[in-house]
Amino acid sequence: MSATPMRLGLFLQGAGHHVAGWRHPEAESGGENLPLIQRIAATAEAGKFDLLFLADGLTTGADAHPSTVARFEPLSLLSALAMSTKRIGLAATASTTYGEPFHTARVFASLDHISGGRAAWNAVTTSYARSAANFTRGEHPSHDERYAIAEEYLEVVRGLWDSFADDAFLKDKASGTYVRPDAIHTLNHEGRYFSVKGPLNVSRPPQGHPVVIQAGSSAPGQRLAARSADMVFTAQQTLEEGTAFTQGLKRQVREAGRNPDHLLVLPGVCPVIGGTEAEARALYAELQGGIDPAAAIRLLSDRLGHDISGYDLDGALPDLPASDQIQSRAKLLTDLARKQKLTLRELYYLVAGARGHRIVWGTPEQIADALEEWFRAGAADGFNIMPPFFPTQFERFVEDVLPILRRRGLFRSDYEGRTLRENLGLPRPENRFFAKQAA
Amino acid sequence: MSATPMRLGLFLQGAGHHVAGWRHPEAESGGENLPLIQRIAATAEAGKFDLLFLADGLTTGADAHPSTVARFEPLSLLSALAMSTKRIGLAATASTTYGEPFHTARVFASLDHISGGRAAWNAVTTSYARSAANFTRGEHPSHDERYAIAEEYLEVVRGLWDSFADDAFLKDKASGTYVRPDAIHTLNHEGRYFSVKGPLNVSRPPQGHPVVIQAGSSAPGQRLAARSADMVFTAQQTLEEGTAFTQGLKRQVREAGRNPDHLLVLPGVCPVIGGTEAEARALYAELQGGIDPAAAIRLLSDRLGHDISGYDLDGALPDLPASDQIQSRAKLLTDLARKQKLTLRELYYLVAGARGHRIVWGTPEQIADALEEWFRAGAADGFNIMPPFFPTQFERFVEDVLPILRRRGLFRSDYEGRTLRENLGLPRPENRFFAKQAA
Structure with a gap:
């Protein structure tokens, strides 16, 4: 295996990533189909994926x-899923605009304990x-x-995670000391957006x-990531763009005084796999044929932040005013259309197909080639895999595909560590309020 | 078995209910000790308990x-725990003061799906x-x-739970209809405290x-319960008070136009069990002996909402100004002390011992007598059992104790239904926005 193996996440969506994937004869679906999701999670863990990745949203229709x-x-x-798996990481999306830092710190710390150190936010x-409109707010804040x-939210959450020293709980029956009072830190955060006293009522997570x-x-997303994230999930269409994004971000990480290996960049990839190239191409055409054009136009309008239903479908993308709200997502699509x-x-x-993420179709060998090319070029530390439908395309x-990556020394045959951080080669953060104990 | 069996909840606390319970030689403890909690849950389910009950709080120290x-x-x-159990109900506490109705509706609907209809809020x-202070709020709202x-929060949550008709999801591959657009309801709630548009992004819970x-x-708590709760958890010390409370509440339920059998009243009970009465009394004395007086004074001050550390421990409770904040809890204790x-x-x-809940000590027979007396008198539909420590006192x-209750025809030998509502004999609420389908 290469010194730094490829990282793989499975982007888990109950009805697949392709909007019409669920209509395929082999597809099983359901955002609330627990047996299906457990089966997918077991497959990902058997494949030694680094993590399961769950997106989230706060509206529907x-x-x-x-x-x-x-x-x-x-x-x-x-x-x-922490109960039906043992080693795979468990990543959930949660909003910093419609949440409370105390709740967020709490649920992820709790998941980290429940899963034995496998949680990611x-x-x-x-x-x-x-x-x-679902949260009694008059207005959605601007992008910036x-x-x-x-x-600030992240800062508060990290501070709350450090509320207890790692060795705070004595549980000494003889003296009656359950917890050491001097091992609990009160955050007393008073900021521009939040005031949160603490301490958190969950002990320090296994991963710190x-x-x-x-x-x-x-740009603001990248700045935030460079300063404080462990991983970035991104949509990049071409090798050039992917390389520029990833290397540019790693530069920012270095400038922020961090080790660039400690920020892992995972673009999304939707692999459409066939036994032959023709078969893969036919499957992709079949999926595209299942799309309801009206629904696709609504989906695209939604992603662009502008209603495009009146325009000629076979013409170019019209000039649209910049959308303040969904800046990077809309920009990705408009840039793509222009270029x-x-x-x-x-x-x-x-x-x-994949909401603007890269779609690759072909034989398992060709899929492996496509991933290897980006990985070796420094365009990605790994990939968030977005199967068009479940479970067979993921299986x-x-x-x-994985056996080919393994033969090429690009992907692990077994988990290296016990926690997600260990498997990803990321350090366990020190507690900012309590010095590390002597060994 | 009697026509209406006794309902039993297990009030699950990782270090037991007695403040010094964890110090007992047999005690295992830990608010984050998952194997212990799974073992306790399995014991409760083997005993055919109706539900596991988790309290919650948003502060610590x-x-x-x-x-x-x-x-x-x-x-x-x-x-x-939904993954390591199959039949027992799963009740979690969540705040209506420091939450968002959309989030609360979502997590409990999600738990209801994950557990196959066993969730309770x-x-x-x-x-x-x-x-x-943990939620960027200047002030805690008054009791009223x-x-x-x-x-209003409850009203919004119930409305969101009804966002989808029970048969909304067609998943018809041939036509491409995943969900019926006419089976989704947008709540558009605009109230005094909340504006929540909806729909919820979780389908209708199995229990409705x-x-x-x-x-x-x-009084406001009782009014709310009479109008809209399925169960009330309460602290009552004497048979007279318990009967007055339960019968008074049932009267309010009738006045609200509901069936009084559809509001179940469960007082908390802490059973301290010994092979003989002397053994039980000795165990209780041992537990009381483990209490740190300074810590107990702080705990009592906290529950009363007033610092009592300066007063004579062997004197009567001093006159305290009424606390607006923790009305029923403080009143319970002051009434108790006076009477x-x-x-x-x-x-x-x-x-x-049990934070103001009733403590009973004795042989299994005596414990069963104490429960039967209240149940038959109409002081309780059942009990929320609060063991002083885990796991042995609960085992x-x-x-x-349970075999005695069974012999007396007071408690079930097996679950009657599939969902928590079925086991509790509670109806499945109809969807207020979508008529029931013809059978």
């Missing part, structure tokens, strides 16, 4: 992607403005303000801090 | 009860004013305002609505 119309709340699902700022909130993932690729001179129809096919990835 | 210094976040713990208004908020528990015994002419020391023993209850 009949137009939503079938994987997101109705789905389990991520933390309750991962707590359940994908901190997002929530891009959809309509989320505000959301990132300012996120930065659960792994922190950041998924925004805008590759895509028609609206071509663009909506891309969005319907093919594990059964047919 | 070195002075806190050992069970609450650090503990799992309830929803993540219950999601994990103990809706509390959070009595400790210092909670505000907290109940006004709670009432998870079971709703209410734990406040003040039973307790000294401060006697009062703190009671609080250290004795299941192994020695």
Whole structure:
């Protein structure tokens, strides 16, 4: 195996990533289909994936992607999956715009304890403005303000995770000392957006801090990630863009005084796998053929932040005013359309396929090639795998693609460590309030 | 078995209910000791308990009860326990003062799906004013305002649970219809405290609505419970008080136009069990002897909402100004002290034992007698059992007390139904927005 192995996440969505994937004859689906999700998680763990990754959203409707119309709340699902798995990491998305730092610190610390050190938090700022309407908020904060909130939010959560020294609990029956009073820290945070006294009512997580993932690729998103994230999930379409993004981010990590190996960059990839290239191409065409054009236009309008239903599908993307709200997501798509001179129809096919993430189709060998190319070029530390539908397309990835990556020395044959941080080669953060004990 | 069997909850606290219980030689403890908690849950399910009950709080400190210094976040713990149990109900406490109705509706709906219809929400208004400091709030709302908020909060949560018709998800591969657009309801709630648009992004829970528990015994708490709760958890010390409370509440339920059998009243009981009465008394004395007086005074001050550390321990409870914040809890204790002419020391023993809940000690037969007396008198539909420590005191209850209750026809030998509502004999609420389908 190469010195730094490829990191692999499985981006778990109950009805698959392709908007029409669930219609495939082999597809099983359901955002709330626990037996299916347990089966997928077991397959990922048998494949030695680093982590299961759950997206999240705070709105729904009949137009939503079938994987997101109705789905389990991520933390309750991962707590359940912590019981049916033993080694794989468990990453859930939670919003810094519509949450409370105390609650967030608590649930992820709790999941870290329940899972024996396998929790990860994908901190997002929530891009959809309509989320505000579900939380008694008049207005959704602007993109830049959301990132300012996120930065303070993360700071508070990390401070709360350090509320207890690692050795705080004596439970000494003879003296009656259950917890050492001098091993509890009161945060007393008073900031611009939050005042949180603490301490947290969960002891220090097994990983010190659960792994922190950041998924925004805008400039403020990158700054936040460079300073404080352990992993970045991103959408990159071409090798050039991917390399520029990843290397640019690693530079920022170095400038922030951190080790660039301690920020792992995982672009999303949707692999469409066939026994032959023709078979893969036919499967992709079949999936694209299952798309309801009206639904795809609504989905694309949603991602762009502008209604494009009146435009010619076979014409170019019209000039759209910049959307303050979903900056990096809309920019990714408009840039893509301009550079590759895509028609609206071509663009909506891309969005319907993997919401702007890279789609690769081909034989297992070709999929492995596509991943290896980016990995070796420094465009990625690994990938968040987004199967078009479950379970068979994912099972093919594990059964047919992973062995090729292993033969090439790119991916592990077994887990290296006990916690997610250990498996990812990330250090366990020291407690900022309590010095490390002498060994 | 009697027509309406006794309902039993296990009030699960990692270090037991007696403040010094964890010091007993047989005690195992830890608010975050998952193997212990799984073992306790398995014992409760083997005993055919109706439900596991988790309290919650949003603050901590070195002075806190050992069970609450650090503990799992309830929803993540219950999601994990849903995987190691099959039939027992899973009740978690969540605050209506420091939560968001959308989040609360979501996590309990999610738990109900994960557990196959076994979720229950103990809706509390959070009595400790210092909670505000962890949530960027200047002030903790007054008791009456907290109940006004709670009432609207419950209304919103119930509305969100009805977002989808029970048969909303077609998943018809041929037509491409994943969900029926006409089977989704947008709540559009605009109230005094909350505006929540909806719909919820979780489908309708298996139970329709998870079971709703209410734990406040003040007048506003009772009004709220009478109108909309399925179960009440309460602290009652004497048969007279218990009967008056339970029958009074049932009257309010009837006045609200509901069936009084559909509101189950469960007082808390801490059973201290010995092979002989002398043994039980000795065990109780041993537990009381383990109490640190300074810690007990702090605990009692906390429950009363007033610092009593300067007073004579062997004198009567001094006159204290009424505390707006923790009305029913403080009232319970002050009434108790007055009626039973307790000294401060006697009062703190009671609080250290079970925080003001009824403590019964004796042989298994005597414990069964104590429960039967209240049940037959109409003072209780059942009990929330609060073992002084785990696991052995609880195992004795299941192994020695339950068989006696069964022989007397008071408690089940097996679960009657599949969901918690079925086991409790509670109806499945109809969806207020979608008519029941024709059979």
